Amino acid sequence: MARAGLTGERLAQAGAELADEVGFDQVTVSALARQFGVQVASLYSHVRSSADLKARIATVALTELADRASTAVAGRASRAALSALADVYRDYARKHPGRYAATRFVPDSPAPEHVDSGRRHSELVRAVLRGYDLDEPAQTDAVRLLGSTIHGYIQLESAGTFAFSEPSSDDSWPRIIDALDTLLRSWS
Amino acid sequence: MARAGLTGERLAQAGAELADEVGFDQVTVSALARQFGVQVASLYSHVRSSADLKARIATVALTELADRASTAVAGRASRAALSALADVYRDYARKHPGRYAATRFVPDSPAPEHVDSGRRHSELVRAVLRGYDLDEPAQTDAVRLLGSTIHGYIQLESAGTFAFSEPSSDDSWPRIIDALDTLLRSWS
DNA sequence: CGATTTGCCTAAAGCCTTTAGGTAATTCCA
DNA sequence: TGGAATTACCTAAAGGCTTTAGGCAAATCG
Numbered sequence: 001m002a003r004a005g006l007t008g009e010r011l012a013q014a015g016a017e018l019a020d021e022v023g024f025d026q027v028t029v030s031a032l033a034r035q036f037g038v039q040v041a042s043l044y045s046h047v048r049s050s051a052d053l054k055a056r057i058a059t060v061a062l063t064e065l066a067d068r069a070s071t072a073v074a075g076r077a078s079r080a081a082l083s084a085l086a087d088v089y090r091d092y093a094r095k096h097p098g099r100y101a102a103t104r105f106v107p108d109s110p111a112p113e114h115v116d117s118g119r120r121h122s123e124l125v126r127a128v129l130r131g132y133d134l135d136e137p138a139q140t141d142a143v144r145l146l147g148s149t150i151h152g153y154i155q156l157e158s159a160g161t162f163a164f165s166e167p168s169s170d171d172s173w174p175r176i177i178d179a180l181d182t183l184l185r186s187w188s
Numbered sequence: 189m190a191r192a193g194l195t196g197e198r199l200a201q202a203g204a205e206l207a208d209e210v211g212f213d214q215v216t217v218s219a220l221a222r223q224f225g226v227q228v229a230s231l232y233s234h235v236r237s238s239a240d241l242k243a244r245i246a247t248v249a250l251t252e253l254a255d256r257a258s259t260a261v262a263g264r265a266s267r268a269a270l271s272a273l274a275d276v277y278r279d280y281a282r283k284h285p286g287r288y289a290a291t292r293f294v295p296d297s298p299a300p301e302h303v304d305s306g307r308r309h310s311e312l313v314r315a316v317l318r319g320y321d322l323d324e325p326a327q328t329d330a331v332r333l334l335g336s337t338i339h340g341y342i343q344l345e346s347a348g349t350f351a352f353s354e355p356s357s358d359d360s361w362p363r364i365i366d367a368l369d370t371l372l373r374s375w376s
Numbered sequence: 377c378g379a380t381t382t383g384c385c386t387a388a389a390g391c392c393t394t395t396a397g398g399t400a401a402t403t404c405c406a
Numbered sequence: 407t408g409g410a411a412t413t414a415c416c417t418a419a420a421g422g423c424t425t426t427a428g429g430c431a432a433a434t435c436g
Contacts, residue, residue: 006383030423041425042384050424106347137355141363144341144350148364149333152340159294162332167325175329176336183371194414218392228393230415238393 006036008046012056019057019098024105027098029053055107055114061099062117065092069124078131079181085128086150086177093154100154122147132184142184149180194224196234200244207245207286212293215286217241243295243302249287250305253280257312266319267369273316274338274365281342288342310335320372330372337368 014035019027029050033040047053065088072084093100107114125143134142153176156162162169202223207215217238221228235241253276260272281288295302313331322330341364344350350357 028423029425038383039385040423041386041427044425045383104343104347137359138363140353140355141360141367144344144357144360145337145364145367147349148340148344149337150340151344152336152338153332155292155343156332156336156339159292161335165328167328169332171325172329172332175326176333179329179333179371179375182374182376183367186370186374187367188370216392217394226414227416229395229417232394233414 006038006042006046008056011043011046011053012060015053015057016060016096016099016102019102020096021098024054024057024098024101027054027057051108054102054105055111057099058102058105058107059111059114059117061096061102062114062121064099065089065103066117066120066124068092069121073124073127078128079178081128081131082146082181082184083174083177085124086173089150090154090157090173093158097158100158104151129184132187134184134187138187142187145183146180149176194226194230194234196244199231199234199241200248203241203245204248204284204287204290207290208284209286212242212245212286212289215242215245239296242290242293243299245287246290246293246295247299247302247305249284249290250302250309252287253277253291254305254308254312256280257309261312261315266316267366269316269319270334270369270372271362271365273312274361277338278342278345278361281346285346288346292339317372320375322372322375326375330375333371334368337364 011032015027015032018032018035022031029043029047030040032053033043036043043053047056069085069088072088073081076084110118122143125146126139128146129139129142132142153173157169162172199220203215203220206220206223210219217231217235218228220241221231224231231241235244257273257276260276261269264272298306310331313334314327316334317327317330320330341361345357350360
C-alpha cells in the first residue's frame with residue numbers, strides 16, 4: 001500500500017456519489033479518475049472494466065436500499081408495512097437518483113453480495129405479504145405485482161411522465177398504495 | 189436528391205431494426221452508418237446528433253405501439269380490453285426489445301409526433317377505464333397504476349428478475365392482469 | 377538492507393461523436 | 407439549354423472514453 005489508497009470499495013462509493021450528481025449512465029471510469037485527480041489507467045488496477053465499476057455501484061446501492069427497507073418494515077405489518085416499504089424505495093429514488101438507477105443494472109456475473117442483497121429485497125416483500133393471507137403461487141404473483149408497480153411508478157415519475165397532469169404524483173402515490181393494500185386483502 | 193437517398197425517416201426505421209438486434213443503448217450513429225455502408229459524417233446531414241437519432245427511433249416505436257394498442261382495444265371493453273392492451277405492450281416488448289426500450293427514451297425536445305403518440309397512449313388507457321366506473325381523480329390514479337404495473341412488469345421480466353423462481357412469468361402475467369381488473373371494479 | 381509488492385504513471389490503440397470544408401451529380405429556371 | 411443552386415456523400419480532424427502494456431518509485435518484508 002502507499003499514498004492515498006484507491007480501492008475497489010472506495011471507487012464504488014465515490015462512483016455512487018457521482019451517479020447521484022450526474023446520472024448513472026454518465027458514470028465513467030474517466031470521470032471517476034478525474035474526481036480523484038489520478039490518471040484513468042490507474043483505476044484499472046481496482047476495477048476490471050467500466051461494467052465492473054457499474055456493477056460495484058449497483059451492489060452498493062442495492063445493499064443500502066435493502067438496509068433501509070429492512071429498517072422500515074421492522075415492527076410493522078400489512079398496510080403500514082407495505083406503505084413504509086414503498087416509501088423507502090421512492091424516497092431513496094428521489095434522494096439518490098443515480099444510485100436508484102444503478103439498482104436496475106444487471107451485472108454479467110453478479111458478486112455474491114449483489115445476489116444476497118437481491119434476495120434480501122424479495123424476502124422483505126414476502127415479509128410484508130405475511131400480513132395478508134396468500135399462499136403459493138399467489139404469493140409469488142403478489143411479489144411480482146408489488147415490485148412491478150413500485151418500480152414502474154418510480155421510473156415513470158422520475159421520467160416526468162406524471163408531471164403534466166393533475167393530481168400531483170405525490171397525491172396519486174398513497175392512493176395507489178392504498179389500492180394495492182385493498183387488492184392484497186381480497187386476493188382471489 | 190440523388191443516389192440511394194438517406195433520410196431521417198429511413199434512418200429512424202433502420203435504427204429501430206438495429207435496436208432490436210443489438211439493443212437500444214448500442215445504437216450509435218457509427219453503427220448505423222456502417223449498416224448503410226457510408227461514412228459516419230454523412231448521417232449528420234440527416235440527424236442532428238446521437239440523441240436526435242434516438243429520439244427519432246423512440247417516436248417510431250411509440251407510434252407503432254400506439255397503432256397496435258389502438259387496434260387491440262377497439263371493440264373490447266373492461267377486462268377484455270385491459271388484457272388485450274396489456275398483452276400488446278408485452279408482446280411488443282418481447283418481439284421488439286430495442287424498440288420497446290426506445291419507448292422509454294425521453295427526448296430533450298420531443299417532436300410533435302412524439303407528443304401525439306404519447307397522448308394517444310394515455311387516451312387508450314382512459315378508453316379502457318371507461319369499462320370501469322371511475323371518476324376523477326381516481327381515473328388518473330388508475331391510469332398511473334396501470335402504466336406503472338405494466339411497464340414495471342415488462343421491465344423486470346426482461347431484466348430476468350422473474351426468471352429464477354416459480355411460477356413462470358408467463359403464468360403470473362394473466363393473474364396479475366386479473367388482479368388489476370378486480371381492483372378496478374372495486375376501486376374505492 | 378536488498379527483494380518484492382504496491383500504487384500510480386506514460387504511451388498507445390481503437391471506437392464514437394461532431395464540426396468544417398469539399399466535390400460531384402442533380403435539379404431548377406432564366 | 408446551360409449556369410446557379412441544391413443535394414448527397416466524402417475526407418480531415420479534434421476530442422472523449424476504454425482498455426492494455428510496460429515502467430518507476432515508494433513502502434514493506436525477510
